[in-house]
Amino acid sequence: MPLFALGINHQTAPVELREKVAFAPDSLMMAYADLLTQPLVKEAVIISTCNRCEIYCHYEGLDISPILRWLTDFHDIEPGAFDQNFYSYQDQEAVNHLFRVACGLDSLVLGEPQILGQIKQGFASAGQAKAVNKTLNKWFQHAFSVAKRVRTDTQIGANAISVAFAAVSLARQIFSDLKKSRVLLIGAGETIELVGKYLLEHEVPNITIANRTLERAMGLVEQFNANAITLEEIPNHLAKSDIIISSTASPLPIIGKGMVECALKDRRHQPMLFIDIAVPRDIEQQVAELNDAYLYSVDDLQGIIEENKQARVEAAIEAEKIIVASVIDFMAWQESLKAVESIRLYRQNSEQLRDELLQRAIASLAKGNDSEKVLKELAFKLTNKLIHHPSQALTTVSQTGNEQDLALLRLTLGLSQQDEL
Incomplete structure (x- = not known):
């Protein structure tokens, strides 16, 4: 097959x-x-x-x-x-x-x-x-x-090896339950879209997308059941966000140290996570100096990604071992199918012999012949016919002197070592 x-x-x-x-x-x-x-x-x-x-x-x-x-x-x-x-x-x-x-x-x-x-x-x-x-x-x-x-x-899928996945994974490490987190995504490009998909997988209910134009953000708003604001509205919205992930093409920072200071004051210094995956950077580096503000750049994520790539390579080695064993199992099943037809034919032939001899016995009984004699003849002939081919096989294998084949044939016929004594 x-x-x-x-x-x-x-x-x-x-x-x-x-x-x-x-x-x-x-x-x-x-x-x-x-x-x-x-x-x-x-x-x-x-x-x-x-x-x-x-x-x-x-x-x-x-x-x-x-x-x-x-x-x-x-x-x-x-x-x-x-x-x-x-x-x-x-x-x-x-x-x-x-x-x-x-x-x-x-x-x-x-x-x-x-x-x-x-x-x-x-x-x-x-x-x-x-x-x-x-x-x-x-x-x-x-x-x-x-x-x-x-x-x-294995850990084949446990480690982030894309920037978007790494960003969400980092957020999960800091905020263990993302379902309770409020997320602000800045930008509406492919990377932010991928981040949004990962957030959606973790059932984040509160996502806001900030973009230069609302029209560009609307596709993501519908996709993630999110809210949309313009970049100019970020200062008023920032205090409501626990996690901020930014990826735009802006040549100048969008979020500055002063803006974050005001947000932290309004939040009564509840911690904020900033993940800046833009180049040039969207968030001023000085934000990292603030207490309760945790800033990670794309370079920080890249370090995580490189470590995780190696972890995946190591996990792949374990995965290969599982696959090798599984292939052997499947091929054994496939090989077993070859025996199905042989078993069917063997049973069919045996049943045909049985039916032929049984009909002869019934006919003999109908003629009034002695029932005990008829039954003995039926048992004798059926036994002889059923053991004919196995007996030939045993004789042939014995003559070749192949002990391994003989042992296998004996096992197949249900003969134990004690049967030789």
Whole structure:
């Protein structure tokens, strides 16, 4: 039952190539319908993100070039245009690859958690397209379980390695319960948007966004259920904020020492956390001189990030060990499927022998033959037929002198060492 993983990612292809094979959501169902008509493709899951486009499939062939050809045809790309960028894995290597991807070990940012959600969404879409059956369902469910275990048993995702994530993590260290904190975000760019998303994950209920223009901030206001003010309104609002995170393109500081002194006085010196991730800085360095004001710059966060990167590398080593063991478990399950058909045929043959001999016995009894004699004959013939092939196998293995095979066969037939005495 061959399993394949093939595609391109951020390591093998630049963005201008990745975007050509990306699947738009509105074309995904059509893609599945077309892919499943391809010879030898039994099941498939398509994972399409900004950093990768991959196809995981149960494919009863050895040459995967037809799938690559289908991919280029579907996207109307010149055949062979991506031959140098594509990778493919089969069976155990494919299983290992999916597990590593699900755990964030193959991501641009080591250990990032978003990829697991993207894989789950891709798997759900494949289910809607009826592209998944027993094998891929088991494969992906196993991948989800492995990813959960890696998150639980290692520190792969516990350490911040982006500025936005580091800022929120720092805030959590100082204010243990962010649900009770009031946050002021200054700016409305990508970094502040990412900070807002992390705050939302921690259920921060009170967020205010300050920006030069309210129009630019309104998109974030709706996204985070926040309030919006202009930069000119910050002095009047500052005392109401426990955490201030700033990232603008302003050439001059937005918050000065005097402004913070007034805010602290109004707050009766309740502590304030300032995280300045702007370059040039949005908050005057002299703010750090004030009691109850704690100021961190982007350089401070960078130090945290570098330490955490190393921590993630160390955690990744532990994650790899978990993945190796999980791959072995999954491959053992897959190998066990090969025995299912053999067991079915063995049972079918045994039941057929039983039924044939039973019908003969019934016919013999109907003719008035002695019932005890008929039953003994039935038992004798059934026993002989059932042990015929095992007896031949024992004889053959014994003649080869292979003690290991003989021991295995004896174990299979339920024979103990004492049976030899």
